Amino acid sequence: MQQVGELAALIGRLCTSDGIHQTAIPRLVLIRSSQPTEPLHALHEPALCIVVQGRKQVILGERVYHYDRSQYLVVSVDLPVIGQVVDATDEAPYLCIRLDLDPVMIGAIMLEAGVADTDAGGAGSGLTLSPVASELLDAALRLVRLLETPRDIAMLAPLAEREILYRLMTGEQAGRLRQIATSESRLQQVNRAIGWIKRNYDKAFSVETLAQEARMSPSALHQHFKTVTAMSPLQYQKQLRLQEARRLILGAALDAASAGFRVGYESPSQFSREYRRLFGAPPLRDAARLRSAGLDMTGA
DSSP: OHHHHHHHHHHHHHOOSSEEEEOSSTTEEEEEESSOOOOEEEEEOSEEEEEEESEEEEEETTEEEEEOTTEEEEEOSOEEEEEEEEEOOSSSOEEEEEEEOOHHHHHHHHHHHTOTTSOOOSOOOSEEEEEOOHHHHHHHHHHHHGGGOGGGHHHHHHHHHHHHHHHHHTSTTHHHHHHHHOTTSHHHHHHHHHHHHHHTTTSOOOHHHHHHHHTSOHHHHHHHHHHHHSSOHHHHHHHHHHHHHHHHHHHSOOOHHHHHHHTTOSOHHHHHHHHHHHHSSOHHHHHHHHHHHTOOOSOO
């Protein structure tokens, strides 16, 4: 598609170095990598991601997703994922647009478009791929072009963002977008449980307590939580604990035992065992490897 080539050239001009680049447009991020990356563990917030050059792999639980410029990705709740750029070179770097999703704006468009009362169905996976349509690329291109004319951003960026969300809402991701903005949808019930775990990741909890927070029965919570996140609530909590411990060891220079205790582990041996299972090496060896590779785990 012609729009993909234009977007690649535009992002190439705007991003001359590798990394995650915040922009002057709220919620819009540009990402560049000139080489394949290590698998990176992160908590992926709700967002639309459009790759315009290169290819990426994302692992959620036991599910593996590959996507390139032929597909876009939508993440509808906070998800612990493993992301890895698998196709990138100096001559053709990996280039990606990420637009963080704003539930308030989605809800307003739903009302204006007259779709607020449409049944969005049950909860599906919180991470989905769909083919890229030219109409969506047109809107994304108009949004990114505004970075070259900063005086137009305040007036025109909200219009382009609204069109992007409208295109998502009228395409394959319609049900997912509606659930993001509908407070009593299955997705948002699971999202309430996710929010509780994020606030209390260092504490033990019962499924009954979490079900009350989500306003679901324990059996329904377990079923829909696993559908959305590809893991159980306890597995989700473990991912958050270990990611935070890794950040503390690297960013705050804590020793492994202190980091494990900080995130809720009472047994250093259990912490080290589960850390190694997730990250492939014991805490200190993993930290040394990441530092030597120059990877920063304290940012996005």
